[in-house]
Amino acid sequence: MTGTADPKRAAVLASIRQSLGRGEPSRDARRELDDRIRRHKPNLIPKRGRGSHAEQVERFVAMAESVAASVERLTRDTDVPAALAAYLRRHNLPMAVMLAPTDWLCDLPWDTQPMLTVNSGRAGDDDVVSLTPAFAGIAETGTLMMTSGAAHPTTLNFLPDHHVVAVRRSQIVGAYEDAWDRLRKERKNGRGFDLPRTVNMITGPSRTGDIELTIHLGAHGPRSLHILLIDDDPA
Amino acid sequence: MEFMQARKFKDNAREAMADRNLQSALAQLKGGFIPRRQEAADRLPEFDALRDRARELKDHVLANLDVYLETFEENCRAAGGQVHWCATAEDARAAILGICREAGARTVTKGKSMVAEEIHLNGFLERHGITPVETDLGEYIIQLAEEPPSHIIGPAVHKTKDQVSDLFLAHHRQYGKTVRQTEPGAIINEAREVLRQKYFDADVGITGANFLVAETGSTIIVTNEGNGDLTQTLPRTHIVVTSIEKVVPTLEDASTILRVLARSATGQDFSAYTTLSTGGRRDGDLDGPENFHVVLLDNGRSAMLGTEFQDMLRCIRCGACMNHCPVYHSVGGHSYGAVYVGPMGAVLTPSLEGIDDARHLPSASTFCGRCESVCPMRIPLPKMMRHWRERAYDSGASAAMERWGVDIWAWTARRPWLYEAGARLAVRLLKRLGRGRGRLRRLPLAGGWTRGRDFPVPEGRTFQEQWRARRRAARPAP
Numbered sequence: 216m217t218g219t220a221d222p223k224r225a226a227v228l229a230s231i232r233q234s235l236g237r238g239e240p241s242r243d244a245r246r247e248l249d250d251r252i253r254r255h256k257p258n259l260i261p262k263r264g265r266g267s268h269a270e271q272v273e274r275f276v277a278m279a280e281s282v283a284a285s286v287e288r289l290t291r292d293t294d295v296p297a298a299l300a301a302y303l304r305r306h307n308l309p310m311a312v313m314l315a316p317t318d319w320l321c322d323l324p325w326d327t328q329p330m331l332t333v334n335s336g337r338a339g340d341d342d343v344v345s346l347t348p349a350f351a352g353i354a355e356t357g358t359l360m361m362t363s364g365a366a367h368p369t370t371l372n373f374l375p376d377h378h379v380v381a382v383r384r385s386q387i388v389g390a391y392e393d394a395w396d397r398l399r400k401e402r403k404n405g406r407g408f409d410l411p412r413t414v415n416m417i418t419g420p421s422r423t424g425d426i427e428l429t430i431h432l433g434a435h436g437p438r439s440l441h442i443l444l445i446d447d448d449p450a
Numbered sequence: 451m452e453f454m455q456a457r458k459f460k461d462n463a464r465e466a467m468a469d470r471n472l473q474s475a476l477a478q479l480k481g482g483f484i485p486r487r488q489e490a491a492d493r494l495p496e497f498d499a500l501r502d503r504a505r506e507l508k509d510h511v512l513a514n515l516d517v518y519l520e521t522f523e524e525n526c527r528a529a530g531g532q533v534h535w536c537a538t539a540e541d542a543r544a545a546i547l548g549i550c551r552e553a554g555a556r557t558v559t560k561g562k563s564m565v566a567e568e569i570h571l572n573g574f575l576e577r578h579g580i581t582p583v584e585t586d587l588g589e590y591i592i593q594l595a596e597e598p599p600s601h602i603i604g605p606a607v608h609k610t611k612d613q614v615s616d617l618f619l620a621h622h623r624q625y626g627k628t629v630r631q632t633e634p635g636a637i638i639n640e641a642r643e644v645l646r647q648k649y650f651d652a653d654v655g656i657t658g659a660n661f662l663v664a665e666t667g668s669t670i671i672v673t674n675e676g677n678g679d680l681t682q683t684l685p686r687t688h689i690v691v692t693s694i695e696k697v698v699p700t701l702e703d704a705s706t707i708l709r710v711l712a713r714s715a716t717g718q719d720f721s722a723y724t725t726l727s728t729g730g731r732r733d734g735d736l737d738g739p740e741n742f743h744v745v746l747l748d749n750g751r752s753a754m755l756g757t758e759f760q761d762m763l764r765c766i767r768c769g770a771c772m773n774h775c776p777v778y779h780s781v782g783g784h785s786y787g788a789v790y791v792g793p794m795g796a797v798l799t800p801s802l803e804g805i806d807d808a809r810h811l812p813s814a815s816t817f818c819g820r821c822e823s824v825c826p827m828r829i830p831l832p833k834m835m836r837h838w839r840e841r842a843y844d845s846g847a848s849a850a851m852e853r854w855g856v857d858i859w860a861w862t863a864r865r866p867w868l869y870e871a872g873a874r875l876a877v878r879l880l881k882r883l884g885r886g887r888g889r890l891r892r893l894p895l896a897g898g899w900t901r902g903r904d905f906p907v908p909e910g911r912t913f914q915e916q917w918r919a920r921r922r923a924a925r926p927a928p
Contacts, residue, residue, distance in 0.1 A: 223541060227519075227537055227746075228519070230537070230752035231515050231516045231519075233752075234752055234753055234754070234756040234757070235513065235515070236756055248514055248521075251700075252664060252665045252699050255702050256702065258500075258503045258507065258703065259496060259499055259500055261494055262496070263494070278719070282719075282720075340646065355719075363738060368735070368736040369679070369683050369737055370736075370737045372679070373680050373683065374680070392701075392702055395701040395705070410529070410726060411728070412727065412729060412730065412735060412738045413683070413725060414725070414728075416720075416725070416726075417723060418719075418720045418721065421675055422675070424482075424604070425586070425587040425588035425604060425606055431634050431638050433638070433639075433642070434638055434674065434676060435585065435587075435645065435675045436677075
């Protein structure tokens, strides 16, 4: 458990080396592998993860809709409160939302929706609807990337029955690798970079195929995933 | 839990083929997974090229497994996690029990984990006064039924909807659910309601891992239901039970394999939830586990390196091989009497448990090669089954009749004149026995073969005779 003194650790590593027919790797060999990690070169990125930003945005929407997420386009982020209230009414949902405690969402003009109860924090068992930001939207599979932190508790992504996500057009990237690059840049530190406790890549609402191999939505996580795509860089 | 045993594969298979519920469940599997995978592969023009890259990548990892595991550990610890190295299943169980005791755990929720099945964790925890609750719907169903999984990604794939309705009615009375639900949506909803409170009550959440990322010290799970995320987010302690071959160098490398995983498994482009976990809750976080432990199991894997079975360590547990296997389609997963079933299990089980008890499994194959042709990591499964057959012969594990047969055949084959004379005699005799019907219903000394199928009768001339005749005909006239 504690570093190199652990005999089980030593035994597993020794067994690997014996089977590979070599001793401990040389310093040069280690450096080469470390360099490979430091370069973190992409392998093969499919063509569908490439293309102009406008194409990526369209692909993101099409792919997200193909996995039963719904997408609504807004021209300004100040439109979010009204769009959310309309969504709740449209689906006969209680007029209450738990916001991710991020300034961006909390400072939106919620007072324009007096019928809506707005709280912010982590999700509990009785929160029916959450609204969170996303770190990125990934076009190749219509995937949202969420990063945990004080401003984005992970429970908001899984406990409520309905998850609404606000994401800006400029946050849409083509491939997974593009999202990792953005994450590395944003979370740079002295050692290179660090990941938050949880990174969730979410592709559509929760589902299961465990009953006779037929896909049904809403297994343990959200039954619906609604994406508010905000036009912050009109193309 | 004694269920079916690998050494009784033949009896198990006979029973399975007479089980109507099982056969109806298996029929659905065939029609579901195969076209879905094909469609997903067709949608991505780079699919086969990605398989090549994934194979190269994993071969690189296996050649440097020690270094990448050390790097993973270093980065996991830097993020506040703890890595527990375990040479055997017993070590892993002890490590998990230690963590659970430290957490004062009474109940543990579990996401789906094949390594947890491999170390028979549930029974062990129960014997030590800790209640494990499976939260993946399929795993939950088989936990209620007290059965092992019959498929690595669809553990309850052998159960019909009616059987699940009966199970839930019998077990959910205590939660006030007294109506027998028959609609899939209602069945799923009932499980959702029953399990919701369990996530909040659990002291420890245990998940598996599809990948370990050396670069960041993260573990990755790939799921569809969201149960794995609730399992690891709500309790104070998160334990990841995993094995050494799952490490990849970077996030980019994980992305490459992720692109072939879901497509091969369920035919989805991407599963609903791909989650990276790195250490415990950070300062200021409002949720997430405080403690993060990775239980890293070897259990015979390191000994496969450098052998003819090394390629098996590329396996990413997608299940495509069993989804496409005619033997699996006929007998289901339980017949294999092992945690890992189908073609990948037929190769892996003898490595983990020894060839003596598992000797029938590498023979449970028609060698049609479909498993290899759909394997995203291009693992030569039929070739490795053949290696196991050879080892079973060499170690004396195969049956006496089979050994004599092979010995006599080998002795004759080394004497071409005798082999040819014998073959000529046998071919003519069989033709006469066939009496123009073209097939035989029964054949002495081959009862095991003809019990299940007819024996096609040779046409009257041996291969060598036909070959010579053809050569003569092709030779230009002098």
